Amino acid sequence: MTPVLEMSGVTLRRDDNTILRGVDWTVDSADRWVILGPNGAGKTTLITLASARMHPTEGTVTVLGSRLGEVDVADLRIRVGLSSAALADHIPPGERVSDVVMTAAHGVTGRWHEEYEGVDEDRAGLLLEAFGMTAYRDRQFWTLSEGERKRVQIARALMADPELLLLDEPAAGLDLGGREELLGALTELAGDRRSPAMVMVTHHVEEIPVDFTHALLLRDGQVVASGPLGDTLTEDNLSQTYGMPVRVQESAGRWTARRAS
Numbered sequence: 001m002t003p004v005l006e007m008s009g010v011t012l013r014r015d016d017n018t019i020l021r022g023v024d025w026t027v028d029s030a031d032r033w034v035i036l037g038p039n040g041a042g043k044t045t046l047i048t049l050a051s052a053r054m055h056p057t058e059g060t061v062t063v064l065g066s067r068l069g070e071v072d073v074a075d076l077r078i079r080v081g082l083s084s085a086a087l088a089d090h091i092p093p094g095e096r097v098s099d100v101v102m103t104a105a106h107g108v109t110g111r112w113h114e115e116y117e118g119v120d121e122d123r124a125g126l127l128l129e130a131f132g133m134t135a136y137r138d139r140q141f142w143t144l145s146e147g148e149r150k151r152v153q154i155a156r157a158l159m160a161d162p163e164l165l166l167l168d169e170p171a172a173g174l175d176l177g178g179r180e181e182l183l184g185a186l187t188e189l190a191g192d193r194r195s196p197a198m199v200m201v202t203h204h205v206e207e208i209p210v211d212f213t214h215a216l217l218l219r220d221g222q223v224v225a226s227g228p229l230g231d232t233l234t235e236d237n238l239s240q241t242y243g244m245p246v247r248v249q250e251s252a253g254r255w256t257a258r259r260a261s
């Protein structure tokens with residue numbers, strides 16, 4: 001299998017703060033990873049590095065075969081699909097939903113003077129359909145509910161047919177029905193062999209889609225454990241990650257966790 005992402009000895013510092021320390025991590029093309037860890041563990045920072053939007057202070061990050069610092073990251077960023085709150089903040093509020101998706105073809109977040117072709121319109125339409133958002137295509141992005149926005153953001157992340165798909169808390173803020181619908185769509189995506197490698201950050205093991213294959217647990221910027229999902233999501237590893245005794249259960253590919261009494 002071909003690695004789409006390789007991190008070796010990655011440390012990231014900002015001012016006096018060491019956000020990531022000595023991270024080693026490899027994502028292969030067929031992998032579907034979940035990243036878990038407490039608030040401030042460094043999950044979003046790890047995703048930001050993986051999307052070529054930041055450079056490590058020490059160590060190497062290789063995205064789709066190109067080592068950061070040695071390549072034009074603008075080209076690389078288009079090949080990596082990213083859905084994150086930070087990116088959504090850059091979407092002009094009045095942007096049409098279909099344009100929110102389509103503009104990803106040029107790696108921009110607001111329609112300006114770029115040239116789009118019929119094939120771009122068609123792809124954006126198909127992606128909106130796949131996420132049940134066809135009826136919303138002409139709405140302004142800001143008028144959507146949180147759950148609707150999340151679906152549009154994932155459709156957007158897939159627009160440029162990425163080789164690596166990064167989803168930062170895609171189910172945050174969704175109600176039970178919205179979460180389950182989104183997980184259904186992500187499960188379908190994860191189970192499709194044509195889909196890109198996937199990495200999803202979440203706070204809750206309940207949000208891990210069926211068919212995800214690997215997990216990376218982060219605490220204070222350091223990897224507590226990483227590897228195949230079943231081997232990694234153990235009570236010992238989760239207890240160490242969250243600093244409290246955790247009871248975890250798996251049933252038919254879905255996970256639940258709570259504090260052990």
Ligand SMILES: Nc1ncnc2c1ncn2[C@@H]1O[C@H](COP(=O)(O)OP(=O)(O)OP(=O)(O)O)[C@@H](O)[C@H]1O
Pocket residue numbers: 014015017019037038039040041042043044045046
């Ligand atoms: N530019 C920065 N300068 C200084 N510290 C930063 C910077 N960006 C992030 N941090 C700090 O790095 C740590 C990790 O942040 P990050 O957003 O990666 O964590 P996270 O695991 O995604 O957290 P959460 O679950 O709360 O979203 C936090 O303590 C944060 O305050």
